[in-house]
Amino acid sequence: MTTGAADVLAIEGGTPVRTKGWMPWPIFDEAEEQAVVEVVRSGKWWSVEGGKVREFEEAFARFQDAQFAVCVTNGTAALEVALRAAHIGCGDEVIVPPYTFIATATAVLSVGATPVFVDVEDESLNIDPTKIEEAITPRTRAIIPVHIGGCPADMDGVLEVAHKHNLLVIEDAAQAHAAEWKGAKVGAIGDMGCFSFQASKNLNSGEGGAVLTNNPHWADQVWSVHNVGRVRGGRWYEHHVLGANFRMTEFQAAILLCQLRRLPEQTEQRTCNAQKLSEMLSKIPGIRPPRPDPRVTRHAYHLYVFRYNKEAFGGRPREEFLKALSAEGIPCSPGYVPLYKERVFLNRPISNDLCQLSRMKDYSSLHCPVCERACAEEAVWLYQNMLLGTEEDMADIATAIAKVQKAFAG
Numbered sequence: 024m025t026t027g028a029a030d031v032l033a034i035e036g037g038t039p040v041r042t043k044g045w046m047p048w049p050i051f052d053e054a055e056e057q058a059v060v061e062v063v064r065s066g067k068w069w070s071v072e073g074g075k076v077r078e079f080e081e082a083f084a085r086f087q088d089a090q091f092a093v094c095v096t097n098g099t100a101a102l103e104v105a106l107r108a109a110h111i112g113c114g115d116e117v118i119v120p121p122y123t124f125i126a127t128a129t130a131v132l133s134v135g136a137t138p139v140f141v142d143v144e145d146e147s148l149n150i151d152p153t154k155i156e157e158a159i160t161p162r163t164r165a166i167i168p169v170h171i172g173g174c175p176a177d178m179d180g181v182l183e184v185a186h187k188h189n190l191l192v193i194e195d196a197a198q199a200h201a202a203e204w205k206g207a208k209v210g211a212i213g214d215m216g217c218f219s220f221q222a223s224k225n226l227n228s229g230e231g232g233a234v235l236t237n238n239p240h241w242a243d244q245v246w247s248v249h250n251v252g253r254v255r256g257g258r259w260y261e262h263h264v265l266g267a268n269f270r271m272t273e274f275q276a277a278i279l280l281c282q283l284r285r286l287p288e289q290t291e292q293r294t295c296n297a298q299k300l301s302e303m304l305s306k307i308p309g310i311r312p313p314r315p316d317p318r319v320t321r322h323a324y325h326l327y328v329f330r331y332n333k334e335a336f337g338g339r340p341r342e343e344f345l346k347a348l349s350a351e352g353i354p355c356s357p358g359y360v361p362l363y364k365e366r367v368f369l370n371r372p373i374s375n376d377l378c379q380l381s382r383m384k385d386y387s388s389l390h391c392p393v394c395e396r397a398c399a400e401e402a403v404w405l406y407q408n409m410l411l412g413t414e415e416d417m418a419d420i421a422t423a424i425a426k427v428q429k430a431f432a433g
């Protein structure tokens with residue numbers, strides 16, 4: 024077989040498949056500008072006086088098929104507030120997947136409880152419900168399924184085991200705005216659901232978060248914890264539970280209201296492009312595009328995660344593939360490491376206080392093989408803004424991957 028100039032990899036001095044950029048993120052126009060100016064001029068910059076946070080809470084709850092929403096400062100705070108609202112703390116255990124952002128597990132530590140890691144399913148990289156039961160102990164209080172990359176976790180499986188063992192389910196939907204499991208949007212399928220509006224997210228105000236629920240009791244508890252332990256309708260200096268100031272500002276909510284209007288169309292666009300991309304990638308040896316469970320009626324595609332099999336790439340490790348693909352003009356990432364391998368979980372104890380000592384497990388001999396394989400060898404991430412591009416953009420991604428495959432396979 025002859026090798027043409029177009030086949031020479033960019034990393035070896037060839038011409039990259041792509042030199043132009045990708046869809047910028049965030050996307051905004053005068054609507055966001057005016058919304059912020061309006062808040063500035065109103066002089067009502069906090070939610071206690073203004074109405075934007077309240078308005079966004081109602082709109083977001085409606086959008087996400089939930090009855091109640093409480094906005095908070097960020098997604099990490101949303102998880103902490105939900106855990107505190109449920110009185111989860113010292114001595115309690117909370118089951119989490121290891122394939123997620125650090126905050127899913129450190130929020131558990133921050134309230135004094137112990138994260139217990141349960142391996143993920145091979146296809147979705149979400150918590151494997153068939154492995155939860157063996158991790159349950161008399162101290163287990165809750166499960167936090169994460170809808171990673173915007174792909175809903177198997178909520179049927181999670182809820183079944185939770186109901187059997189009387190455990191709370193707190194969804195980590197930080198990456199899953201607009202995602203649906205069997206036609207219901209995520210966030211209030213379990214007892215509570217936590218969202219992030221940090222800058223990279225599909226719904227974004229720089230920083231921000233929310234807790235959703237269908238249960239008025241949890242809604243009140245969350246509201247109290249996020250508002251320094253106050254109770255709705257109570258006096259200003261009247262504090263019933265241990266809380267803190269986790270309130271969102273009016274500026275964030277004003278931007279979120281505008282961004283929320285853009286979300287349905289953007290979600291549709293990501294879905295459409297993800298499907299086209301998957302079709303193209305399925306033809307490349309050694310590449311496994313995402314194949315969501317049929318019960319996933321909407322994948323939010325915060326991340327487009329495909330799998331790399333080095334056998335079809337001349338045995339070259341994923342890191343070499345990532346370098347070659349980046350050089351072709353396709354931004355990509357290997358993603359997470361298993362959380363229990365992060366130093367924060369291995370440097371024990373992290374403080375001398377007794378509660379800390381009780382909650383730090385020895386994670387050094389833990390193995391979650393499915394997660395470890397995905398993290399070390401297989402997973403490749405593309406970002407949501409790339410899916411907001413054109414069909415030609417998707418073709419560039421596929422062309423670049425095929426080019427690298429051909430070159431590596433030799």
Ligand SMILES: Cc1ncc(COP(=O)(O)O)c(C=O)c1O
Binds near residue numbers: 232
């Ligand atoms: C799965 C997951 N959980 C929690 C968080 C924490 O959200 P934030 O960064 O808004 O604190 C993130 C943010 O990246 C996330 O991806």
